[in-house]
Amino acid sequence: MKKFFAVMAVILFALLATAAFYFPLTTSEAQADFGVDPAEPDMPRIWDRSRSTFGKEDFLKERAEAYAIKRGIIDGNAPDPGARPAAVRKMEQQEIARDLLPPSEAKNALLAAWSPIGPNPIPNGSFPWSGRVIAIAVHPTNPNIVYVGAAQGGLYRSTDGGTNWTALMDNALSLAIGAIAISPSQPETVYVGTGEPNFSSDSFFGVGIYRIDNASTTANISGPFNKNAGNSDIFTGRGIGEIIVHPTNPNVIFAGSTSGLGGIGGAANNVLPSRGIYRSDNAAGASPTFTKMTGLAANTNASIRDLAIDPNDPNILIANAIIGGGTGGIYRSTNALAADPTTATFALVEAFNSTSTSELTAEFTAIHPAANADATFYAATGNLGGRVLRSTNGGATWTQQIDNNFCTPQCFCDIAVAVDPVNADKLYLAGSPTMVIGYSSNAGVSFTNSGSGVHVDSHAIAVAPSDPNTVYLGTDGGIYKSTNAAASFTSLNNSQFFATQFMGVSVHPTDPNFTIGGTQDNGTNYYSPTGTWARVDSGDGGYTVIDQNAADTTNVRMYHTYYNSISGTLAGYATRGTTSASWLFRGCNGSAGNGINCNDTNVLFYAPLESGPGNPNSIYFGTDRLYRSGDTGVTHTVVSQAPIESGVAVSAIGISPQNDNVRIVGLANGGIYGTTTGSLTLTNLDPSNTVPNFFIARAIVDPNNVNTAYVSMSAFGIATVYKTTNLSSGTPTWTLASGSAGNALPLVPASGFIVDPSDSNTLYAGTDIGVYKSANGGATWAPFGTGLPRVAVFDLAITAGSPRKLRIATHGKGMYDISLATAPTVRSPFDFDGDNKTDISIFRPAPGEWWYSKSSNGGNGAVTFGTSSDTLTPVDFTGDGKTDIAFFRPSTGLWYVLRSEDLTFYAFPFGTTGDVPVPADYDGDNKGDAAVFRPTTSTWYISNSGGGTTITGFGAAGDRPVPADYDGDGKADVGIYRPGPGQWWIQRSTAGLVAVQFGQTGDKTVPGDYTGDGKADIAYFRPSTGNWTVLRSEDFSFFAFPFGTTGDVPVPGDYDGDGKADAAIFRPSTSTWYAQRSTAGTLIQAFGQAGDIAVPNLFVR
Template sequence: MKLKKWPTILTVLTLVVVFGSVILLQQLSTSKVTQGNVEDEVNEGKEEFIEKGPGKRDDWFMTQKGFEEDVIPRDAFRKAREQANELKNATAKEAPGALNQEWGFNAPSNIGGRIVDVVVDPNEEDTIYIGAASGGVWKSTDAGDTFEVAWDDNLTQSIGAVEITSEGTLFVGTGEANPGGGSIVYGGSGVYRSTDGGESWDDIGLKETSSIGRIMADPEDPNTVYVAATGPLFHDGGERGLYKTEDGGDSWELILEGENLTTGAIDIAIDQSDADTIFVTMWDRIRYPSGRQYSGEGTGIYRSTDGGSTWEQLTDGLPDGDLGRMGIAISESNPDRAYLTVIQPSGYFEGFYITDDGGDSWEKADHNNRLANSQSSFGWWFGRNYVDPNDEDHVFVSGVSLLESTDGGENWSQSNGREVHADQHSMAWDPKVPGRVYLGNDGGVYRSEDNGSVTNEWFKATYEPYTQFYTLAVSHQDPSRLSGGTQDNGSIRSWGDGEVDWNNYNGGDGLENQINYEDNNWVYACYQYGNCSWSDDGGETMNNFTRNTVSDRRNWLSPLEFDPNDPSIMYYAGNIVNRSTDGGKTWEAISPSLSDAESIDNYPYGTVTTLAVAKSNSDVIYAGTDDGRLWTTKDLGENWTEIEDEDLPGRWVTRVAVDSKNEDIVYATFSGFRAAEDDAHVLKSRDGGETWDDISSNLPDAPVNDIVINPKNRNTIYVATDVGVYVSPNGGKKWYSLGEGIPLVAVTDLEYHEPTGVLHAATFGRGVYEVELRGW
């Protein structure tokens, strides 16, 4: 084993260059943040975060999960879920006590999360179904006000598309096809069918599709259904293209194949007056750690007039060359009219096209900047259009805002960020209630009684428990006080401002959150790339501190940790570790750069991802980085030692945890898929990092996101993975599934509340769960 020692060299520090987005937050930090202006910040500041910030927001997931591999191995998500279910079955036989722990849903229920599809039940009044991006399928019987789960907790929670036939049969395509939002999109396991309103589901094939962009049923024959199989995002191959069933899903036929192994189908439109006329948009796309290819020779729009037996590519009036994602919609009242949005490979808007001859020829519409700006620089995140069933000139385009035209695309109005959350994905008209329209976006579900008018009132669902959490904090003093960082919904809290439910207190994509364990009025919240703030009044006013820290680059999710012996002492890191002794107001750098890497593509690669301070000796600190390094200092930063050992996997370090009684006992968890099934996930050192043992044992082959040591029984440890929570009662020799009642969903953070013995799990798509640990 080699040790690299760094002398103390930080005698003179250069001033940090403050990101433009920090300035934005500084302007907001002196005033109370309300729900409305948080949504405005998300909406109006999105382009700044993506293009003008230190990196592009959708690189974090891929660089973490794939690490230095060119692609995530084939079927990695599906295999991990299968292994998780196998381990649950083994736990029931070998250690039933571990499963006897009962998880319960904690919160939130009023925030919502990303909705990728909405369908209206054609037969039941006020009944709709929605697909949550990583939270399963949900049903509402009160016109979208409240939702109950209509999906098996043991199935993949990643959803791409939902459809309901004229007879009420549900079809669900798993695997989200929108490759944005941090690229935090999990692969699926094919298509499922329910004939009882979501009570039970049948697996009906297409397991290798990985992601599905759209499902549409023949309006005349409910047994005929089309599936736009977009295919795996992270590698080529799989089941891609347009599939058709004529027997209700018992068998499938590929009726339109892509030009190459990276081309899949993304959108479908069917002529409601002639179901043999079908439009399909094909999209050539793949995602690598070092960049994305969201265009190619396979991208285009195709039409069939014989139910998919033959196809022609439509080109008259459409742009030549590489094109990005396309969205297609046909007017129900005038089937000769159709609308097409075209995105550039870069993600910017290319144009809005109209046909009045059934697709034979297209004309590019003159559009104002409002329409183009709606796609920002990530138009591949949206890709759907909608036409009022009763008015061919009343058309909607999904974007950051919802865009509406009442004159066939000549003029456009956009939704108000205070009325409707940013990032639109799905719309559906209720044929039983004139003027009623449903909308799904990154904030959940909305309902309009004014035919979708973007300038009139929208009603947000009041119970929608499918929020995507990155992190969670629980007050040591008051366990009812929780806060967390959430995808596209900012940092949210369970208290404050006279609210009776969860509310926003810091904008952007919410990331690291912390609550002072001696005074819960001191809270901390960050948004992307380490833009963090402190508050001494429970979050009513936020004060940015990033400008007072030193680092050249900062991770999308930058670590912020307390000294376990003194909460006024805190640690924060970009590529350099910083220390504060006054609760985060002022900072001093205490390390050199702990990574030499600078970037992968535009992502600020080469950063610290996790920090841990030993409770038994606060001079001992451990750090892990995104380029697979582990570091330690035994003298409060005077000297840093890089830990090099052949047993370390050398990939993204997700968490380091130190035994509360012995600073030499340390655990490290990692992310980064590999093809081998004996992949290392959790390692343990008993000598301060000199040597390491792999204690992954029988864990599923999936990234591990967090580790917690039970302070009452330090040989019992818990891990959060992309496929659930696991416990080892023997220091990692054997792992068991922990508890019943929690879905098979990615768990991103664990928080143990020692006074009550409750373990909290932050999930990426199903909110927060908790379990009172009994003997485990």
Template sequence: ITLKLNLEDLIMNRKILIVCMQLLVLIAISLIIIVLVDKNDQVITPDSFKAYKLKKRGNDTSRKPSEWFTLQRAYPYDSVPLKAYRRALERAIAVRNATLNMTELNCTLAGPSNVGGRITAMAVHPDEPYTIYAGAALGGVFKSTNGGENWQPVSDDVPSLSVGDLVIDPINPDCLYLGTGEANSSGDSYAGTGLYRTTNAGDSWEFIGLPESYHIGRIAIDPIDTDRIFVAVMGKLFGTNSQRGVYRSTDGGNSWEQVLFLTDSTGAVDVVINSSDPQIVYAAMWERIRNPQYRRVGGMTSGIWKSTDGGDNWFQLTRGLPAPSPNVGRIGLAVSDTDPDILYASYVDHPGNLMGFWRTTDGGDNWESRLVSPSPSTFSGFGWYFGKIWVHPTDPDIVYFGDVDMWRSTDGGAHWYSIMGSMHVDMHAMYQDPNLPEYMVVGNDGGVFISQNGGSYWTKCYDLPITQFYAITIDNQLPYRLYGGTQDNSTPRTLYGGMDDWDVIFYGDGFYTNIDFNNSNIIYAEAQYGWLGKSTNLGQDWEQILNGIDGNERCNWCTPVVMSPLNSRVLFYGAERLYKTTNGGQYWYPISPDLTGGGGHGNLVYGTITTISQSPLSEDVIWAGTDDSRVWVTTDGGSTWTMVSDSLPNRWCTRVTADVFDVATAYVTFSGYKVDELLPHIFKTTDYGTNWQDISGNLVDIPVNDILPDPQNPQRLFIGTDFGMFYTEDGGSVWQVMGEDHPICPVLDIELHNNSRILVSGTHGRSMYIFDLTQVDIPTTSNKPSSYCLIRNYPNPFNQNTMISYEVSKSAHVTLNVYDVSGRLVTTLVDGNVSPGKHSVSLNATNLASGTYFVSMKAGDFKASKKITCIK
């Protein structure tokens, strides 16, 4: 009986086991199906990207691009203190000029030259239509003499590379006027420094006034008396000021007077002249109020004004036009050259929707609404970003309007159709040849495009390195492969290291890119507000990898996503909390509480992590910085966090970088300007943030966006600033400029590939540049060199002491003298017989004044000299 029961139990247990196994198989299959379906749902498409943007930004379409660029320079104020900005620019230029001749770090353009960037203004030679000048948002003026095949920068000596407008003197085409300060009211529309003129077709420029203009919308020159010039001045973008409206010069720009002013928040965005009677002038006035947390792009004083006496007196045009209201926004104006009584006006409302088009045939006395089709809703919802209209040079019934698309009407503005073709989006400038109207040139967010058949087909112009990078990276295994996220042009990369072989691999505006340092096929790329994708086949296909990240958390416009330097499958993602993945993005989990002071207000995503750095010496040490000035560190992998920023400035933290030599050492940089005091922007800690040392040196009050220590020299640091690249050889006491050919423009990210000794700067307006660090690396030599050599002193520039090294191949009498710039002997460092080998001698600067000196070496027939600089 016992055996029978045991046998029955065994049979029953086996049946139960079989059923359990079947259930487990069914569960496993179900999980696989769920995973596959979920994975399929995460495949990235344009529609999924739009859905993510809508979730993060809501229905506010007016924020294109984001306030991110200006807020960090303004924080904690509502606007950038322009006096402080100018002081910082002057300081940067002074340091550049003082150290330019000593630097041995030259740079070369890395590209891209085929991607492009935002073109804000354009001018074409009236007699040579293939001579084109293009002004970039933050790249300065470029010139082509062969119809856009090749371009050269021609305004790099102008203090501001932000272009508002550019116009050619109609009588003397070698004379051009450049208005600095983009007027499109974009979040990264940098202020200008006034008006400049060239009389030699761009070879050199001179400042001619309007230093308080900040942003210039249009320049108009009297076609008969070219000494009479009108300038539409928008004034401050973030803030109010009285230096706005219409300005006039009657002596070719030598002096200026304000001839039309309405309010301190109403600027002139457009001005046009009647070509038959230049005493008749029209101006479009635009009232708008903006700060990083609030924007209003319309107001009661927006409208069209006219002068019939050359600008002495003005009156508003109203008959048939939209009535004054708080919702009247940007207005574009165009006057027909063949029939100057015909004018067109485009109106955009608050918050940015197209109101319509109006036309007058009697010089503005009466206007009629023209738009029949398509409906206004067909156009973009951020018309304040464009707002320009142009008339065909010979047919007054043909008119063009720049929006996301390029639109044309052939019946005086009633019916419109797109002539976009293959062009990039967002139109800002256009030229049509009056002698050959089929020849058209357009400037947009993607660069310059040319049509030879009236807009039926467009050709992109290459060789324009004006891409605006937010973040860049270098492929560790193949360092000639460069990647970066950009404004308006997504994430371009080069696989072969050329300037013109870049291709775009992702969606939206681009930001952080990470390349698996063990497998170059694995790429992580990001669009605005932290929309993150992963590709495992070199960018051919993408999947969204946000599983585990709370979609309701605040994410920065440029959300930091960084790869661990210790494990390529470990990445960190900064929202309001810091997230970590250990499996290449399959799942994320938070490792911190909210590290910010809370959310912002108004229409801005604020209260976010802006920078992350894990120590390359310990996986447990992680640093983070925020947009509200907080700096945090954990030494236990995220279990506990310590805020270490109490003694640091109340400024937007742009970068925190863990040191490569000491685990307790880190560097932190800040953005921002301050009027009433000189504000340091670079700090160092050697004790996990308990104490901070100011290492801004001679670069006080210049916003710094990134910092990198050199893994081969603990005293050498590299920084990217709002005004170019600088480095120090003495830990931060003295900074000197990097690269004579590097433009004075914002550098938002720098990356170093140590094995190849290549450093790359990512500029916001002039693409990328490469520095070969072997130029400053001291070579390893044997004790018996094969020749005589005077080695570069270190540090240079210097403040207290500098070490001068030299080599001799055989015993010789050596003299080493120091002279000032007048040739006067200052001191003799060596004068005697020296044995073969490398030698060093210290120069004490206690009795030296600031300035340039020369070290001269003589050994037998060998002579050499080096320039050195003392800065106190």
């Protein structure tokens, strides 16, 4: 919060714990199995349901530890302070390179715009919520100009008292705001300190101090400034707890540096800058530098959470130093403006027996008694549960005013204070939960609690210097305002203020809006089909799941996690149907329940929750073992070792949407285990530690390929995504899938990860600085979209509808989504019944009969259409999803098409004698286009179904046409095979020309998408050996396999409808078909007779 000209200063001290996290719950929304503390309606009595010795402080401590583990801050590790800013700068370079790419559909997709969808805000009766607000500063002469800093939501400005908000620093190197200070003598200059100083493990570290000039208008931002005179970085990786600006000189500022943790993920052994008090004497210049005031506590590396200055004598500086061993407490300097900052001296004037944190505020010079040269200071300390101290002699000595535990048990975080600008005896004090906010009219001797309706976890109070009735309050629920000196408050959280810290997101299978997401401290929230938000459950929301069998929005089964604790004997999650009255707890709460054991050796605070296939979806939950439920959580069975690794928690679960027996599990220590057969003993999938041993944030099985899986890690300074394509081998090979050089993911946590189910080659990664996309299975990556703040993205989901959208859960700016390019419709060739499977089919020349076996129901279809001299050209000309029987008559150049819809036909001229018909969808409208290749001139003529004719010269004498969609853009590409040298030449419509040597004279061309990545693979069948050889489009590696023998006719197609081409042959000697289906096994079927032509062989050249 902002500190102004002061004669009286107030210092807040609080017991230091490992973190600050909260669990609000309104009575009306209390989950069925948990009671509510009537004295604190926003806090569920969850520990009352578990061990009697497990209290709220234990709950908060374990949440802190969970964040630290997930962030990799364990065993003395510290996050790499330079990794995140370096990643942002690299992203900026990648965005420039992306913008310079030549025009293409792929580039247009990367440049789509992100849109915020809320919560805007979270409904909470008359007090809607947002997310954690840490710092507030009010203009000295205009109470309507206010600056607000959020924990990971950046800086907001309002010039109309909070009616409207403008985000000012969304592209800064850090969106974690710790302190805001307005220059008293030059109020258009505002200093912003980055790095949340709350000592919580989800507090993101900062990069130093930004300066904003013309702050209330054009807001010209400079920085970050973080260097000393020797050009060493003294702030990056730390948090700025407070900034004090000299009362009359905007060039002189004091900054308190604190511990800065890394948010959710990441670790590296690094030396962080020394904490303490820093002074700059050129802060308003082009290149400010800072000097550490080493006279404090013998230059101890101590966190300084807050500072206060005597505005009449700026040499008097008061600080709270967080130091162990009884030397922490209130320090005082009387020569803070010494010419050399290193010579300024500090004396310990009030020691506390524990480490402590603090906040400061001050009243105006105008009310300072003329007869008293000494400033009056106040200190609010979390020591002994919450006390207020007072000094009337400039901070030299202190006396206790109250000892009423006003901030128990969250004094280490939820504590704030302010003073009335015209009445030195009126104080405002806040803590959690005993006094959310209260005021005193007798210099802190007693307080009146006045925080009814606001979020219970308070962090900042700011009184408008020019209007003492205007009081702003910052809590975990956002920003509030009082116009009656804190007698009552109203919420300023609106559609322009985004600060919600989401943990997870899940979407409905058919409705594009229906979404649930868990948040830190603000419950589980619901985005309705009508686009409105509701808080559907309270507490700390974590992972979420929506059953994908939901056929509508009125009967939906949903799941989400609360907190979990082994020491608290609580492990499980909640489920609810849309017609249910409340959430039902699934798990154990003090004794074994539903098959989940409270005596497991470990569980994460935010335990992973995932769904598998089936109706209802199977549900998986992780402690130190993997649990599975097939009945919406009513019962559970252990489907792994018990434990997988003793004392190590499961951190990620991946289940194949195709096969519930394919499971992969990531551990908090980097271990990876799994099974592809449903075995109850999971196999170590990375025994050689190819994947670095860091927290596994996500484990994902390709939704279209049970052999492909990915893991992403929360870690700084390393590549974070790995991939295997042989999962079922038992000993899968892991390869880096993070890209390289300028096309790599940033070296920061990748907490979110998803594979596009419509195109397995398209991947999205949610990183600490935004979203990246890969269009080639992780080989290269690029920043995805425009307009997204540099915020941490914890989870991603792809919505239903058209267009589909990528929806993301950010940890500080709410949810965003972005429209995805319409995925090309991949239809199986020779599909006469429209079930997206290739049908066995023949043409009998003599009578001109077509016969096909319907894969949808096993029945047969037959029609007479054409003669023995016609060239057969069956494709879907009408776009109804069914192949139309058709032929080209060389003698006349006429095409005849028998509509599949009603078996009427039409004819049209296109081509001449000698032309080779090559029908395909060249314009990407899901309709086959009539086309011919003219060998005499090597010219292609394409009659686009949308209108117009395309004429392209491509090829040479003797070439064979091989059109197919080789670049996966939904359009067939012109291509030829040159038999002599065995060369393929492809003119890809979006990816450019490619030429490869693959094959030899006598081979038969059988291009198709054999790998399921949405792109046709170059391939051939060798009749002399019966071997098929496929060149993968992903990386141009190849594989070969035998299927057939001499005399067989290759008939490739997608016979099982899984989006992958299957090798298949027709054996004329017995009229038998053999198809090696990629997911349904080998098909053997007799169909036809001697002399029949196999229709799926028509375009084999």
